[in-house]
Amino acid sequence: MANIFSSLKNAYNLFKHVDFDKLEALSKKVDLPKMVETISSLDDKQIQGMMKMMGGSGKKRELPPIEGDFYHLGDEALKDEDRQLQLKVRAFLEKEVKPIVNHYWNKAEFPFEIIPKLAELNICGLTYKGYGCPGKSNLMEGILAMEMARIDTSISTFFGVQSGLAMGSIYLCGSETQKQQWLPLMQQFKIIGSFGLTEPEVGSAAAGGLTTTCKKIGDKWVLNGQKKWIGNATFADILIIWARDEGDGEVKGFIVKKDNPGFTVEKMQDKMALRIVQNGIITLTNCEVEEVDRLQNANSFKDTAKVLQMTRAGVAWQAVGCARGAYENALEYTRTRKQFGKPIASFQLIQNHLVEMLSNLTAMQTLCFRLSQLQDQGLLKDEHASLAKVFCSLRTRDVVSKAREVMGGNGILLEYNVARFVADAEAIYSYEGTKEINTLIVGRAITGFSAFV
Structure with a gap:
């Protein structure tokens, strides 16, 4: 009697999860006895392979982290203190800016509530010495510009105008009295420039x-x-x-x-x-x-150009951030979006697009790292900044285009973020000197002939 109950119990456990309607439908398509006989003849390795193919291995696939810094340049180049600052700014952007940015972008309004929070980060006027400014490296400033543009290029642009163009004009061209009067207040965002x-x-x-x-x-x-x-x-x-x-x-x-x-x-x-x-x-x-x-040390356009040279490097970093944001959003999308029963990231053509995007992004990052090193060494020239602006703004266009492509129709929806990067890349392409003007600056440097009219 005990054996009978044991057999009944095993039979119950075997069939209690069976969907008999599906089983009946399946029996009309295949020879079930023959299929069972075939499966029972497989060895353990073959069965494990079949279960893996069916997604029944029981193990959750561990995907690699989504990381736009493929060569780990930030890890190698930054001191621990600066790396922590980078991560602090990234956390702020992820928490305070990312959730609201599409709302404000759609309404064409500015989120003034983030200004006091930006001030608490103590990163405005990052490279200036004195006047309450941190006195960090140009490399660090570039990386933070990238971090901002990685979430939203508009916020990065607002910050670049305040910290770079406006404060930079006073820092480079103002009198000592003007610097003392304005820079500490601007560094704390108490005065907007x-x-x-x-x-x-x-x-x-x-x-x-x-x-x-x-x-x-x-x-x-x-x-x-x-x-x-x-x-x-x-x-x-x-x-x-x-x-x-x-x-x-x-x-x-x-x-x-x-x-x-x-x-x-x-x-x-x-x-x-x-x-x-x-x-x-x-x-x-x-x-x-x-x-x-009047800015006491601004006496010709050459003085204006000093400000533009300094900030043009920052725009190249903004292009890197815009491209990185598009790439990382697209990569995340392709790993979760399924077609034909599996994530589209597993398709060869999608992977080809992603690798091309990453190649451009990595080339841009390495160029900008070297650009900032030149700036920190006091070796930066107009043509260096112009070459970076030309290359990075061009490649960003390519990256955001492919990011939009791998997302199909969803790529034009604001909720998926990439559409915003696609649009903003067009502004980066034009401001702080068009491709043509920056090309002629580099061309003059390498040929010795000026092609300007």
């Missing part, structure tokens, strides 16, 4: 074609003209305005306060890229600026 060089009809020709003018009258300067595409302009407290002196024809820089008489700003609408960045059209109508607010 902007940088006004580009004009409605003057972009690449800024070196010799500025139409905004300044004229010395007594102890004041009177500015007239317009500026366009000016990031942070709608809410900045001070704006660095570059204008051509009617007296000597040279370009000079001014610290213009938002409440200066004759200063107005209008927000630009309907952008398809960097929608979080609040770009403005500035109009200066007999705008009076005190002599004490």
